[in-house]
Amino acid sequence: MSSPLTIVVALDPDTATATLADSAASRVRSQDLSPAGAVGHFSARRRLTRKLLRRVRGRAAGGPIRLLDFQSMRTHADNYAAWQWQQWRAVVSGTRDAQPWWVFVDRHRADPDTWPVSRAQQAYLAQPRVLAMTAYNAAYRQHPIPRARLESLQSGFNAYRTLAALAAVPGDAVATADGDLLTTSSGRLFDQLRYLHAANDYIDRLHRDTPLVAITAQSGSE
Known part of the structure; x- marks a missing residue:
């Protein structure tokens, strides 16, 4: 069983917008992963700006943190999870x-x-x-x-x-600007929560000019 991963890559603040996707893909490859391309993962604060990467239907694949709306992403994830849990409860x-x-x-x-x-x-x-x-x-x-x-x-x-709100911004893994990869060590809920705590703490401490890019890759797990 396989499922796509969303990897959020932190890049140097001086990275040009035109090279964000390639720079992020290179960082993902350095982690022995095969990038499939940038994906519209982030909500953005502005509708029109050249600083955002591939903004389509209200979602951007990347850009400086100051232009990304983390609160909106977390609120949307929380609301959708509430609806989904109610659906699940009825189903099971x-x-x-x-x-x-x-x-x-x-x-x-x-x-x-x-x-x-x-x-x-x-x-x-x-x-x-x-x-x-x-x-x-x-x-x-x-x-x-x-x-x-x-x-x-x-x-x-x-x-x-x-859990949904915590996972909204970092996705399945975070490739740090220092070359590390933050991700869960297993499918256990405890390990997922430990990863999400570390990933959100890292992202929230980044300078607001730091660009983040979301890249998809492939996983081989359930």
Whole structure:
């Protein structure tokens, strides 16, 4: 199973707007990842400015922090998560809590002969709550409920909203201006929260002239 990643790249404040995408892609490649291109990830404070990268339908792929509207992104993510959690709760009504995918990955790693990947996937997907989510996603493809967020969904309404707001700006990973890559070490909710705390703290401490660029790459996990 694979899913696209959104990687937010911090660049030097002197980076020219015309080279933002190429500079960010180069930074992503230095982390042994394959960039697929810049993506409209950020809300922007101004409608028309040459400082923003590829602004389309109200979303920009990058630009100086002073032109990006983090609060709007976090509020939108919070509101959408609130709606999505209510939808999820109705979809899984009557089903028991399910074990997240990382539990089955751990079983496979501990005993690959007894738990090959195929068996782990089948056991995970066969859980009634996961089956309910899969059926809903097949019927409502425009607004799917991500199975990868199962653990946070089961943590409750407020926890799910908080996680969504925290993830709105940094996305799945942050490539720092110093060449480091901040990302979660596993699919566990605790590790995700630890990453999001570090990523938001890093971004919020950057100078407002620092340009950020969102790049998509490919992941090989659930």
